[in-house]
Amino acid sequence: MPDPSELLTPDEMGQVDRAAPGLGVPSLVLMENAGRAVARAIRRRMRPCRTVVFCGPGNNGGDGYVVARLLAQDGWPIAVAALAPPRDGTDAAIMAARWRGLMVPFTVAEAARAGLAIDAVFGAGLSRDVDPAVTDVLAAARRLVAVDVPSGVDGTTGASRGGVSHAEMTVTFYRLKPGHLLLPGRELCGETVLADIGMPDGVLDGIDVKTWINGTALWTVPSLTMSGQKYTRGxxxxxxxxxxxxxxxxxxxxxxxxxxxxxxxxxxxxxxxxxxxxxxxxxxxxxxxxxxxxxxxxxxxxxxxxxxxxxxxxxxxxxxxxxxxxxxxxxxxxxxxxxxxxxxxxxxxxxxxxxxxxxxxxxxxxxxxxxxxxxxxxxxxxxxxxxxxxxxxxxxxxxxxxxxxxxxxxxxxxxxxxxxxxxxxxxxxxxxxxxxxxxxxxxxxxxxxxxxxxxxxxxxxxxxxxxxxxxxxxxxxxxxx
Incomplete structure (x- = not known):
């Protein structure tokens, strides 16, 4: 299971993703596992309803296509709205091709009609402000679940890059990022679920982790001894x-x-x-x-x-x-x-x-x-x-x-x-x-x-x-x- 104490920046998480195939776990398997984790978290907390998955062109969108396919298999009335198609030959393009269901426009009207919107547009590594054409659509959703982070939350700093919509739940993978804990990111994420997606052992080798969630993995408070007295306690x-x-x-x-x-x-x-x-x-x-x-x-x-x-x-x-x-x-x-x-x-x-x-x-x-x-x-x-x-x-x-x-x-x-x-x-x-x-x-x-x-x-x-x-x-x- 994921170690909840270590925090990885988006750059460090990128290194982990790139290391996984060389250690025996293909990136396409990790994407399938990530989408499965999101679908599982949704099924555990929500009833089936009209759902639209808003997908970006990158890996975050690839996760979204997996979520759509798996929820559709469970009988959810679901559609995908693509901001842009994935680049040919990428894992996201493969997952998009596996989606055989309904495609709808990436519009405010589609978000407003849905009982649930899934934000799989941009992940934690976004380095620019989100375009209002995206933020306006996500803001129209009645209920929002985010993949990795709500689009526009900086995974390193927790800062809001544009008009970020508040998610009811955010599902992220392997390790939390600082932006999941730092404000305003922590509030924008809603309930944050950390999922195990089968990362192989050794992916952190060579990464000098310097940031952690504060907790007992980092320190041990003093305990008293029978021989102690006030001066030995300081x-x-x-x-x-x-x-x-x-x-x-x-x-x-x-x-x-x-x-x-x-x-x-x-x-x-x-x-x-x-x-x-x-x-x-x-x-x-x-x-x-x-x-x-x-x-x-x-x-x-x-x-x-x-x-x-x-x-x-x-x-x-x-x-x-x-x-x-x-x-x-x-x-x-x-x-x-x-x-x-x-x-x-x-x-x-x-x-x-x-x-x-x-x-x-x-x-x-x-x-x-x-x-x-x-x-x-x-x-x-x-x-x-x-x-x-x-x-x-x-x-x-x-x-x-x-x-x-x-x-x-x-x-x-x-x-x-x-x-x-x-x-x-x-x-x-x-x-x-x-x-x-x-x-x-x-x-x-x-x-x-x-x-x-x-x-x-x-x-x-x-x-x-x-x-x-x-x-x-x-x-x-x-x-x-």
Whole structure:
């Protein structure tokens, strides 16, 4: 079965397709299997109805001809509308010749009359905007199923190339592509079905996969040992601001719930307000220089509610002391326009606006933007959003897909920074800690959300759900005797 963790760009998938015949599986067999997978997915979810398959001239259209033939064999009332005929001698031309059924015009009227339209016009490798003559036809469909991607979705970036129509379901093959997870592609695809089409072993040999779906194939969260104690679990120090102590509290609660053994919040001036909160929260007014003398304080969180001036003063000292630093919020704002000031930190966690102030606009290619930023500063970049991208300086990228929309609430980012810092404190490597932290953050929101998709979750709800989210990873198949 397909490995759900690896993501292949359209170019990489093209290499896989070209390698398959040399390993014993002809391309025509793969096309037949792809069309069969689409037909199977449709039959499982939908009742027979008047159906039109809209076919392009390439391999995507070839898959469409197979779908039409197989559904017709099952008694579906089905027709094919061809944008253009396939080129002679291609697999698509062979499949088109095997279609003996009804052909109809590629028109808005035909799409509107159909109970179901199947979009087999263009696949994920399209490198130009879709012509309105195509998008207008697909937009007229009442229900739409897409082959590989909805026509116009960029398989590498998830960007919309033209007026892309929203599919109820998208069926793709062997491996997902980044565009299936990145917005707006993820929403435009609807339900995404990944199908096994019989690719031979060895097709990935020579392809240096650098992009994955974020999940447990990439990392393992720390588990406790009988001999462990608070110092072996690590010391985390959080710099807090006097005026926005709540941000530091949210981050600190999350870090402690994520497993940090001993946590200190450092404030300037009177820390009694913070001392009056959680009993386990250690508060210090000691100067930063004195705290840095303690070599056990290896991991620091700098930014949430800290204030720009204090962040601007503290960050260079932490970097000079060669500490492991998670930089968030005000630490990022303090470096706006000069991201090289972040060289020496372990992880940064910007949302799109903070990223733009540091590195320039994200643009249509979120993965490429995060990769460039990570390489520039030598740190892991967590580019936040509903499709958070976690990029390492060496080019590795994980794309997260488990975050519910309810995470779009104030303080959620502080909690995420705390989870990542808490995992770093326990010895996880930066990219793995960042990726795991993003996943745990999304899982905790799903657990804590009282009204999925409808609002109601606040950042304070997240910390208590973190242990349950971690338990899903450490004890995934816990059984009662």
């Amino acid at each position: 010391m985390l120090t959080v710099l807090a601001g006097a005026e926005m102590g709540g941000a530091a509290r949210l981050a600190s609660m999350a870090a402690r719930r994520a497993g940090a053994g001993l946590l200190t919040v450092v404030v300037e001036g009177n820390g009694d307000v913070l001392r009056a909160t959680e009993p386990g929260l250690i508060v210090s007014e000691a100067p930063l220089e004195r705290l840095l003398e303690d070599e056990r304080r290896k991991t620091w969180l700098c930014g949430p509610g800290l204030g720009l001036d204090r962040a601007r003063a503290a960050l260079p000292k932490l970097i000079a002391a060669e500490r492991q630093i998670v930089a968030d919020a005000d630490a990022l704002g303090a470096c706006a326009g000069n991201p090289d000031r972040l060289k020496g930190v372990a992880v940064i966690t910007p949302h799109g606006g903070e990223f733009a102030k540091l590195f320039g606009p994200v643009g249509d290619d979120k993965v490429a933007a995060a990769r460039r930023a990570a390489a520039r500063i030598g740190a892991v970049v967590v580019l936040k959003g509903a499709d958070t991208v976690i990029a390492a300086p060496d080019g590795r990228v994980a794309i997260n897909n488990n975050a519910p929309p309810s995470l779009a609430t104030a303080g959620s980012g502080d909690t995420l920074a705390g989870i990542i810092a808490g995992l770093l404190t326990q010895g996880m490597a930066p990219w793995e800690a960042a990726a795991a932290g993003v996943w745990v953050h999304g899982a905790a929101a799903t657990i804590a959300d009282p009204n999925p998709g409808g609002g109601g979750l606040i950042a304070e709800d997240l910390a208590d759900a973190i242990p349950q989210a971690l338990g899903m990873l450490i004890y995934p198949r816990h059984a009662r005797a």
